[in-house]
Amino acid sequence: MEARSTLAECELFLGLEPAALDTLAACAKAVTVRGGETLFSAGDDSDALYIVATGRLRAVLPSGEVAGDIARLEPIGEIGVLSGEVRGASVHALRDSLLWRFSSEAFYAFVLDHPAALVAVARVIVARLRQNSRSALLAKARRTRTFAVVAATPDLDASALARSCQAALGQRSRCLLIDAARVDAALGAGASGLPPGQGAEEGRLMAWLNAVEAEHDYLVFDAGHGDAAWSLRALRQADRVLVLADANAQPAPSRMLEALARASVRTPVDCVLLRPAGAAAIATSAWCQALHASGHYYLRPGVEADVHALVRQLTGRGLGLVLGGGGARGFAHIGLLRALSELQLPADLIGGTSMGAFVSALHACGHDHATILQITRDTFVSRNLLNDYMLPRVALIGGRKLRKRLLEVFGDVQIEQLRMPYYCVSTNLTRGTAVVHDRGPLAAWVGTSMCIPGVAPPVAWRGDLLADGAVVNSLPTDVMQNLARGPIIASDVSTEGSIAAPGVEGPDFEAVLRAGADGRRVGLLDILFRTSTLTSESGVRRRAECADLYLRMPVGGIQTFDWKSLDAIVEKGYRHAMARLPEIAEQLRG
Numbered sequence: 001m002e003a004r005s006t007l008a009e010c011e012l013f014l015g016l017e018p019a020a021l022d023t024l025a026a027c028a029k030a031v032t033v034r035g036g037e038t039l040f041s042a043g044d045d046s047d048a049l050y051i052v053a054t055g056r057l058r059a060v061l062p063s064g065e066v067a068g069d070i071a072r073l074e075p076i077g078e079i080g081v082l083s084g085e086v087r088g089a090s091v092h093a094l095r096d097s098l099l100w101r102f103s104s105e106a107f108y109a110f111v112l113d114h115p116a117a118l119v120a121v122a123r124v125i126v127a128r129l130r131q132n133s134r135s136a137l138l139a140k141a142r143r144t145r146t147f148a149v150v151a152a153t154p155d156l157d158a159s160a161l162a163r164s165c166q167a168a169l170g171q172r173s174r175c176l177l178i179d180a181a182r183v184d185a186a187l188g189a190g191a192s193g194l195p196p197g198q199g200a201e202e203g204r205l206m207a208w209l210n211a212v213e214a215e216h217d218y219l220v221f222d223a224g225h226g227d228a229a230w231s232l233r234a235l236r237q238a239d240r241v242l243v244l245a246d247a248n249a250q251p252a253p254s255r256m257l258e259a260l261a262r263a264s265v266r267t268p269v270d271c272v273l274l275r276p277a278g279a280a281a282i283a284t285s286a287w288c289q290a291l292h293a294s295g296h297y298y299l300r301p302g303v304e305a306d307v308h309a310l311v312r313q314l315t316g317r318g319l320g321l322v323l324g325g326g327g328a329r330g331f332a333h334i335g336l337l338r339a340l341s342e343l344q345l346p347a348d349l350i351g352g353t354s355m356g357a358f359v360s361a362l363h364a365c366g367h368d369h370a371t372i373l374q375i376t377r378d379t380f381v382s383r384n385l386l387n388d389y390m391l392p393r394v395a396l397i398g399g400r401k402l403r404k405r406l407l408e409v410f411g412d413v414q415i416e417q418l419r420m421p422y423y424c425v426s427t428n429l430t431r432g433t434a435v436v437h438d439r440g441p442l443a444a445w446v447g448t449s450m451c452i453p454g455v456a457p458p459v460a461w462r463g464d465l466l467a468d469g470a471v472v473n474s475l476p477t478d479v480m481q482n483l484a485r486g487p488i489i490a491s492d493v494s495t496e497g498s499i500a501a502p503g504v505e506g507p508d509f510e511a512v513l514r515a516g517a518d519g520r521r522v523g524l525l526d527i528l529f530r531t532s533t534l535t536s537e538s539g540v541r542r543r544a545e546c547a548d549l550y551l552r553m554p555v556g557g558i559q560t561f562d563w564k565s566l567d568a569i570v571e572k573g574y575r576h577a578m579a580r581l582p583e584i585a586e587q588l589r590g
């Protein structure tokens, strides 16, 4: 294989003169790395830059986090070469790979002569460093190693929750449950009850705690009801406090709640709300407010899967799904849900925009992919909800039929009552910003997230006007990333290629008024959707970088309102997801 032909295909060197490519190719040396081998390690000298000709490699940060995968035609080692620093990550080959190697001196000299290439390389560096700071955020979540569990009211059993957390964490790591009895057994009766700040005894206790922490990946402190000296000690030791409460009992003011709310400034507090299957959850917001909680989780008594989902998210290993906007193309998300279910990769939290908001809301409500398909068919295929046309003073349709249908589907559920954490995104047209809806009426916010400007009227809210989230953020991976609960899979169904005039040379002002050669016509709705989401889509690439697995669903050319192709689109999404999910399955199960 010729270095010259690889370089000619590289995005980095687009637009360079052929002679410049010849110069660069002349310094290339072929290097082969076998699958599993290490190309170089973090901390090594940055003596060369490589371009991947064939194969795939993985960059791993010194923390052990996967920074990202490096595919054909992408560079490796550009950060070290341009910054003059040592390697910031180790790079291993995932499969047999052929690389072109350029010594740092040769590459440096080349980019100085070709500023366009320098800018392109700088763009890659910025994107990768941004991605790495995201990995750092997650790494921080993963560094949370000590949890304290405390019951908000005496009728609840903090010890049982602490034991379940320990059992779930202990399946893959070394996790120790520490309660007052264990401390007394190790250090003598009464040691656990020592008030903080007591001289030599305190020193012995702290030394013991440090030693057990060093021997384990996680410690779970059983802090009981938070009233004893031991409870205070346990709460002070923790990186994160889990408060067990009843989802249907309003919090009553107490000294312990006040103390915890104050403590939440230093140590994040999460509400773990007991909520039997089928029970409502009327007190969620009140608990979250009373505790200044960073998040809330529901547990069904005795359901182990709920505890597993809780600890996955607390330790930065929860799977987050982000489903993008794109009208009927968004049906492909249902195929992804089917693939995840077949591969037994349960999502722990989910969010989306527009059609992605709809499909993800159904998933968060607990429906399986078959039911979601049925509800989607009943909503978009079996009836026409978008024909309540009106005089187009504000929009083409009134949107009432869709709103009524959403109320039928979602009822009066509030987002914070969903068992799976959920958000959707709308656009504040008044201020030009994205609005994240992670609480409040589900049907209303899903509907708002789907309100394409010009098609349906914007929604008035607190004096502003809100519309389809895809106007500003059609793939809200950034929102998921900020939650830092674990790896992210993003499903992108944005509109590139959805409107075109194939075969027309033009300029032809009448072309779109006639049906195309394939008998299809570009519709007003398609034009409105494409126009209103254009800006947001220019940011899709950046948002794709927030995902651990970015699925560009093969739905190009499918029109936004092509409801009738439901089954074919779902199938495309399913096949694509089945082909790509194995790339991340190991990481998710590990």
Ligand SMILES: Nc1ncnc2c1ncn2[C@@H]1O[C@@H]2COP(=O)(O)O[C@H]2[C@H]1O
Pocket: 046, 059, 067, 068, 069, 070, 075, 076, 077, 078, 079, 080, 081, 086, 087, 088, 089, 090, 091, 127, 128, 129, 131, 132
């Ligand atoms: N997030 C990332 N995605 C892909 N590759 C990366 C990422 N972060 C770092 N790398 C590559 O890993 C290399 C490690 O050595 P360098 O720091 O020289 O250059 C780095 C990049 O080429």
